Amino acid sequence: MDSTENRSTIRDISLAPQGERKIDWVANHMPVLNALRAEFEKEQPFAGKRAVICLHLEAKTAYLARTIRAGGAEVAVAASNPLSTQDDVVAALVQRGIEAHAWHGATDAEYRRHIQQALDFEPDYIIDDGGDLVTTIHRERRELLTRVKGGAEETTTGILRLRAMDRDGELGFPMIAVNDAECKYLFDNRYGTGQSVWDGIMRTTNLVVAGKTVVVAGYGWCGKGVALRAKGLGARIIVCEVNAIKANEAWMDGFEVMPMLEAAQVGDVFITVTGNRDIIRAQHFEVMKSGAILCNAGHFDVEVNRVELAALASSQRVVRPNIEEFVFSDGRKVYLLAEGRLVNLAAGDGHPAEVMDMTFALQALSLRYLAEHGAELGQHVYRVPEEIDQTVANLRLSSLGLRIDALTPEQKAYLAAWHE
Ligand SMILES: NC(=O)c1ccc[n+]([C@@H]2O[C@H](COP(=O)([O-])OP(=O)(O)OC[C@H]3O[C@@H](n4cnc5c(N)ncnc54)[C@H](O)[C@@H]3O)[C@@H](O)[C@H]2O)c1
Numbered sequence: 001m002d003s004t005e006n007r008s009t010i011r012d013i014s015l016a017p018q019g020e021r022k023i024d025w026v027a028n029h030m031p032v033l034n035a036l037r038a039e040f041e042k043e044q045p046f047a048g049k050r051a052v053i054c055l056h057l058e059a060k061t062a063y064l065a066r067t068i069r070a071g072g073a074e075v076a077v078a079a080s081n082p083l084s085t086q087d088d089v090v091a092a093l094v095q096r097g098i099e100a101h102a103w104h105g106a107t108d109a110e111y112r113r114h115i116q117q118a119l120d121f122e123p124d125y126i127i128d129d130g131g132d133l134v135t136t137i138h139r140e141r142r143e144l145l146t147r148v149k150g151g152a153e154e155t156t157t158g159i160l161r162l163r164a165m166d167r168d169g170e171l172g173f174p175m176i177a178v179n180d181a182e183c184k185y186l187f188d189n190r191y192g193t194g195q196s197v198w199d200g201i202m203r204t205t206n207l208v209v210a211g212k213t214v215v216v217a218g219y220g221w222c223g224k225g226v227a228l229r230a231k232g233l234g235a236r237i238i239v240c241e242v243n244a245i246k247a248n249e250a251w252m253d254g255f256e257v258m259p260m261l262e263a264a265q266v267g268d269v270f271i272t273v274t275g276n277r278d279i280i281r282a283q284h285f286e287v288m289k290s291g292a293i294l295c296n297a298g299h300f301d302v303e304v305n306r307v308e309l310a311a312l313a314s315s316q317r318v319v320r321p322n323i324e325e326f327v328f329s330d331g332r333k334v335y336l337l338a339e340g341r342l343v344n345l346a347a348g349d350g351h352p353a354e355v356m357d358m359t360f361a362l363q364a365l366s367l368r369y370l371a372e373h374g375a376e377l378g379q380h381v382y383r384v385p386e387e388i389d390q391t392v393a394n395l396r397l398s399s400l401g402l403r404i405d406a407l408t409p410e411q412k413a414y415l416a417a418w419h420e
Helices: 003-007 013-027 031-043 059-070 087-095 108-119 132-140 142-146 156-167 182-205 221-232 244-252 260-266 306-312 353-376 386-399 409-416
Strands: 050-055 074-079 099-101 125-128 150-153 175-177 213-217 236-240 269-272 292-296 313-320 323-328 333-337 381-383
Touching: 003 087, 013 059, 013 087, 013 353, 031 059, 031 353, 031 386, 050 059, 050 108, 050 132, 059 074, 059 087, 059 353, 074 108, 087 099, 099 108, 108 132, 125 132, 125 353, 132 142, 132 150, 132 156, 150 156, 150 353, 156 175, 156 381, 175 353, 182 221, 182 269, 182 292, 182 333, 182 353, 182 386, 213 221, 213 260, 221 236, 236 244, 236 260, 306 313, 306 323, 306 333, 353 386
Parallel strands: 050 074, 050 125, 074 099, 125 150, 150 175, 175 381, 213 236, 213 269, 269 292, 292 333
Antiparallel strands: 313 323, 323 333
16 A cells, blocks of 8 residues: 555545546646646745645645645645545545545544644645634644744635734744735635535525525625625525625625624525624524525634524424425424535535636745745735735736736836826
8 A cells, every 4th residue: 555545544545536537627727726837846846845735625625735746845635624525536636645634524523633633744834724724733733833834824714813813922933814815805705605605505405596585694705706696696685794884885786785683584595604603593593484595605614503503493304415404393494505514615616626726826826935935934924925916817817818908117107106
């Protein structure tokens, strides 16, 4: 048995050929990452270094892991969510020399153990999604604080946690906030989440969207995408917000705005995407119409309060894969998708490959930036450097065969002057 396989904790290595085909498919739709991979193969920016990647373990992530490896790093992966891991993709990674600790449907204890096992790899660099890797290092594996030279964080929720650690002086190495790059949130959070959430809901329920009343909680970058695509599918949309500016924006975008307690009484489909907890809770379940469908697209499974839902229900059962039915004593039924975890990943394949191409190009370039400049950085959260954002945007345009104008010297001077 190959030694990477020996060191890995996966379900079934014989699934590798199927995973390989999935990775081939997405690689053909990730031209930006392909260009970087060619550069990395030549320049070997990570030679002699180790990287641990903790992301949703599906085909696009696998291709990122291979790109980092092509740059000379040894790579290990763990999952950032127990339901989004695809066992065939993980097997394909292991077969080609990337250590993996993950399987689909891991229990909480297994999920935490897998992260620990990935950390035994003793990384120089990390890529995290939601902050579980970083918090595990800081709480339970403090010996690694001197080893890890830096990392990059994928999502809004993880960056919130990192900024809190930075504010308290607790962050032990530099972290780059990939989510806050324009090439990330404008495309991944908005168009990626917008499309893949509906893909997840539609393939799971096999129900029509047109004519339904869809309630979107949270009108941030993800919520805007989810609402925009719901509109395209013919739904009526209600937005719930706590931020008055975002609520005005939703209204001007043509959506109804109201508190969740009112929306709960009229909604057919509910999607939470706030990064906050208890958005839909007992008082809301109590007034919902029978047949309401609930799901979450925020990072953690805390947005729909499943404990309160189960406590209110007199019975519950699984009616289709990824659909739980909760029956209340008055006969009403509500349905929860994917256990309230990210519906687009736990009940789908996540964002489209072309969108993740940009996000993962930012990840790969952020890691290269850390390899080249990490020693100059302090133990803080950093923005993705502007040149990296521009590089990704330009590579994406050229992969599309699109060209744009450039400022003339006169225009540059005009924009820089104050006295004319
Ligand atoms: N599903 C995915 O693939 C995916 C992709 C990217 C980000 N995310 C996650 O989605 C979540 C949202 O990300 P974002 O980038 O849109 O964040 P954001 O900060 O842009 O937006 C969040 C919005 O939720 C609102 N909000 C907070 N508490 C609320 C409450 N109690 N009721 C109603 N609205 C409330 C905020 O005012 C804000 O407008 C995060 O957890 C993020 O990590 C998921």
